[in-house]
Amino acid sequence: MILAAAFFVLVLIFAANQFANATEPPPPSLTWPGCPDTCGNLRNIPYPFGIGPGCFLEPRYEIDCQQNRGTSTPVLKNLSVVVLDIRLLRSSSSRGLIKINQPILYSHLNCTTNQQNIVPVDLRGSSYRYSQCDNQFVAGGGDTRALMDIQDAPGVVIECKSSRGGNGTLGFYQCHTGIGCCTTSITDHITKYRVEFKTLKGKAIAPGDAECRYAFLVEGLWWHRAKLNSLPPHVPVMLEWAITPYEEDLLIKQSNRRGNDNSGSCQPYLMHKLEVLVCSCNQGYRGNYFLPQGCQDVDEFKEDPNITCRGKCVNRPGSYYCKDNKTITIIGTSASVGAIVLLLLSWWSYKFIKRRHAEKLKQKFFIRNGGLVLQQHLSYVENNHMAKGNLFTSTELDTATDHYNESRILGQGGQGTVYKGMLTDGTIVAVKKSKVVNAGQVEQFINEVVILFEINHRKVVKLLGFCLESEIPLMVYEFVPNGTLYQYFHDPCGGFPMSWETRLRITNEIAGALSYLHFAAAIPIYHCDIKLSNILLDKNYQAKVADFGASRSITIDQTHLTTKVQGTVGYLDPEYFQTSQFTDKSDVYSFAVVLVELLTGEKPISQLRAEEGRSLATYFIIVMEENDLFDVLDKEVLSHGEKEDIIVVSNLVKRCLNLSGRYRPTMKEVAMELERVRSLRNHVVVWQNDEEIDCIITRSICPLGAVSTLTRSEADVELALLEDDWSLFNDLPR
Numbered sequence: 001m002i003l004a005a006a007f008f009v010l011v012l013i014f015a016a017n018q019f020a021n022a023t024e025p026p027p028p029s030l031t032w033p034g035c036p037d038t039c040g041n042l043r044n045i046p047y048p049f050g051i052g053p054g055c056f057l058e059p060r061y062e063i064d065c066q067q068n069r070g071t072s073t074p075v076l077k078n079l080s081v082v083v084l085d086i087r088l089l090r091s092s093s094s095r096g097l098i099k100i101n102q103p104i105l106y107s108h109l110n111c112t113t114n115q116q117n118i119v120p121v122d123l124r125g126s127s128y129r130y131s132q133c134d135n136q137f138v139a140g141g142g143d144t145r146a147l148m149d150i151q152d153a154p155g156v157v158i159e160c161k162s163s164r165g166g167n168g169t170l171g172f173y174q175c176h177t178g179i180g181c182c183t184t185s186i187t188d189h190i191t192k193y194r195v196e197f198k199t200l201k202g203k204a205i206a207p208g209d210a211e212c213r214y215a216f217l218v219e220g221l222w223w224h225r226a227k228l229n230s231l232p233p234h235v236p237v238m239l240e241w242a243i244t245p246y247e248e249d250l251l252i253k254q255s256n257r258r259g260n261d262n263s264g265s266c267q268p269y270l271m272h273k274l275e276v277l278v279c280s281c282n283q284g285y286r287g288n289y290f291l292p293q294g295c296q297d298v299d300e301f302k303e304d305p306n307i308t309c310r311g312k313c314v315n316r317p318g319s320y321y322c323k324d325n326k327t328i329t330i331i332g333t334s335a336s337v338g339a340i341v342l343l344l345l346s347w348w349s350y351k352f353i354k355r356r357h358a359e360k361l362k363q364k365f366f367i368r369n370g371g372l373v374l375q376q377h378l379s380y381v382e383n384n385h386m387a388k389g390n391l392f393t394s395t396e397l398d399t400a401t402d403h404y405n406e407s408r409i410l411g412q413g414g415q416g417t418v419y420k421g422m423l424t425d426g427t428i429v430a431v432k433k434s435k436v437v438n439a440g441q442v443e444q445f446i447n448e449v450v451i452l453f454e455i456n457h458r459k460v461v462k463l464l465g466f467c468l469e470s471e472i473p474l475m476v477y478e479f480v481p482n483g484t485l486y487q488y489f490h491d492p493c494g495g496f497p498m499s500w501e502t503r504l505r506i507t508n509e510i511a512g513a514l515s516y517l518h519f520a521a522a523i524p525i526y527h528c529d530i531k532l533s534n535i536l537l538d539k540n541y542q543a544k545v546a547d548f549g550a551s552r553s554i555t556i557d558q559t560h561l562t563t564k565v566q567g568t569v570g571y572l573d574p575e576y577f578q579t580s581q582f583t584d585k586s587d588v589y590s591f592a593v594v595l596v597e598l599l600t601g602e603k604p605i606s607q608l609r610a611e612e613g614r615s616l617a618t619y620f621i622i623v624m625e626e627n628d629l630f631d632v633l634d635k636e637v638l639s640h641g642e643k644e645d646i647i648v649v650s651n652l653v654k655r656c657l658n659l660s661g662r663y664r665p666t667m668k669e670v671a672m673e674l675e676r677v678r679s680l681r682n683h684v685v686v687w688q689n690d691e692e693i694d695c696i697i698t699r700s701i702c703p704l705g706a707v708s709t710l711t712r713s714e715a716d717v718e719l720a721l722l723e724d725d726w727s728l729f730n731d732l733p734r
Contacts, residue, residue: 028296030088030288031055039065040072046088047290048243048251057247057290060126076100079121079128084236088288089280096241096278097131101234104216107141107197107205111212112233120217123191124152127242127276132188134238136220140170140181141213145198148215152192160184160215161200161608170228172220178608183223189271193217242269242276243290254292262318263295284318362394362469368442390465392476397421397431397467404433411484420479428479429464434472445473448548454522459513461536461546480544482537485594489532489601500641502541503598504649508678509543510535511671514591518584518667526582530590531571531604532597570604570616575661585661588670589617592656596620599650601634617657624654645677 030046031037035055037045048057051074056062060078067073074083076098085099103118123129139146139160148158166180175181195215197205205213219236243251248266266279281287281295289295300320301313309322400421401408408419416434423429434445445466452463467474485506488498510530517525527548534547565572565580571593573586593604596616602609604616613619623632629650630638637646652673658664665673 028287030291032291036065039063039074042074042083042085045074046086046288048247049086057243057250078126079123081121082234089278095131097134098128098239098241099219099236100239102217102237103234104214104231105195107213108210111214120193123239126191127244127271127274128191128239129271130186130190130193130217131238131240132186132190134220135186135217136172136183136223137186137215138175138181138183138218138223139195139213139215140166140175142211143200144182144213144215145200145202146182146213146215147196147198148186148217149194149196150187150190150192151194153187153189156187158184158186163200168229170231171226172224174227182608186217240271242271242278244274244276248277248279251290263297264289282318365471366468390476392465392467392474394467394470394474396423397470397474397476399424400429401431421476428481430477430479432475432477442473445475448475451525451548455517455525455548457513457516457521459509459516459542459544461544477546480536480538480546482539482541484533485535485537485543485598486532488537489597490603497636498598500637500645503637504645504674504678506535506537506541506543507595507598507649508671508674510545510591510594511667511674513543513545514587515667515671518587524584526584527587527590528582529567529571530587530594531568532594535594568604573661574659583661584666585664588656588664588667589661591667591670592653593617595649595653595656599634599637599646599653600632602632621654621657624650648677649674 029037030044032047032050032055035047036051037043039045039051042063045051045063047055048061049063050056050061051063051065062077063083064075064077065072066075075081076083079100082101083098084101085097087097087099089096100121102120104112105118105120106112109118137146137148137158137160140162142162142164144160144162146160146162148160150156150158160182162175162178162180162182164180166174168180170181172183175183197213197215199205214231216235217237219238222236243266262282263285264279264281266277269276269278279289281289284298284300285295286298287294287296297315297317299315301307301309301315307313307320312323314321314323398404400423401419404417404419408421410418410420410430412418416432419431419433421429421431449463449466452460461480462478464476464478466476514527514530517527525548527545529547530545534545536544536546538544565577567573567576567590571590573582573589575589576582576586593616596602597604600616600620602616602619605614606616607614609619613622620632623629629646630643633641633646652665652670656664656670
């Protein structure tokens, strides 16, 4: 009886959905009423763009539908470029986009039969710009160094290097290695650029060089999907667009609707020193903000089948509400009271059986996820979270993360996914969920829990608790809102230029945390996986060390750990790789690689560097030995850092990268050295002999070796004495 009733209800729902779909109105037109909305493959042309007189807002939005041998081609008349697509802004945080065709640029005119329009479109003075997040710069054709000179930002050059080789196929996955061709991201606010070709050694292309080198700006999404055997004459490029305040005034004159409703809104935005407006429909509305009818109200109940109401669902502008219909409720209750009683009895039996099964399953998961082992370990920990109720339930974390909604994802890695969640008391947390379950991962989970409960340091991400009753163990951490250091240095859309002072402060905070782990924790702890992606930034952009899955604690009398070699390529201590013995100096080496990344902005491994310098650590040592340090520094460091401070930090890094761990400083010494550099009036000057004193005076790079320290005030006195009378050198304090 119950199954028959359920089947009948499903049939009714299916029929209702079919009827709703059959009568669903077509999407509203985005074009000015009475104007052509199609030209070639460009369809539903949105106003303020349009074809013909009276169909566009201003001349820069006019689309010229050119006819040639029965083929229609849409051309943006103001810029004389072919238009492939036009997108309106979906929200005040998005951007209006227009996709255009742009030619391939070659090193020689005889490389292509298409001799026309070989200059990138000039967007200066307009409210268009090349989109940073939607485009990439590509180059190739042998040993090529393509320089993208941003002409509206003097001194800004984007470089793409490719070496000879490859299989001849072009595309993102073929070119990201830099062999045969290369691809790289661009900066923001570009309106005009030109491309200069050089050899990999930086020499200009000789006039008689017949090798065809090419470069072009291209839509990133198209390039990710492309697999080309040869270059087309044009490639798609994305431009951002917005309206000006003057054009907003024209829209208001066309219709007075914007003065008395809240269906849409405009936000001011600075686009390459030009004030523009980002306009869109507000939540609960959709359509074209720029048309007289503007943004139309959305009937949420018809749009979203998941919305349910007790009684009647009533739509209202921008939202909806549920109106209780007593008559419907009384009739429905009277007609189904008998069925409800029967269903309740069946439901109670089902829930009882299901609850017992769930309890047994939770107990099984608790044991499999190492609950008994954790209880034994944590019984010796003074701050026993398991005893204090920091065991979260799977239901609690499922609700906190909105059923692990993809919109809550903070980050993903090889071991699992981290979600943003909110507990019932309003606390914002980060929930780490592994991808798969195996004995090794459970051991890693137990190890991380035990280690984090033994740590009490404000620069280490705090573990709030965990869940053992789900299929895979879950860890709950404090929420650190500003992402990882990796995003700010290697993600083109992820951060902002970080000042030298900020970099120095962050390295000092990381060094302090590692020094605490090595020397001040109740049991010494080796992190074993120091890298940019494991350094988080809190709301005040202060560093916190995270991810202790690979970490190990040791006894006081231990000098090393013998383990299976594991870690991240580029950060791995070469001595550990050869001997399988991890020491505190292995963390020092990894930390030094992080320091080099902050100094240069380079990645730890790069195919674009020469073979002997693909490892950033090796590359930095070579640069130091050749006294070319200031040629590879990040522009923020070079522009705002004191040369003496940069030299001191670089020499410290060089000591930390020594291939022999015994000659590296400890993390405590590193932290003290960085703290001295940071002090406002007592920056550290490092030397050990006449040669090092010479290098400080001439601002050159000091050799590797053991050093002693003087404060800046002391150093100024000593250097003055040296310049006046070198015979006083023996009296200098050591």
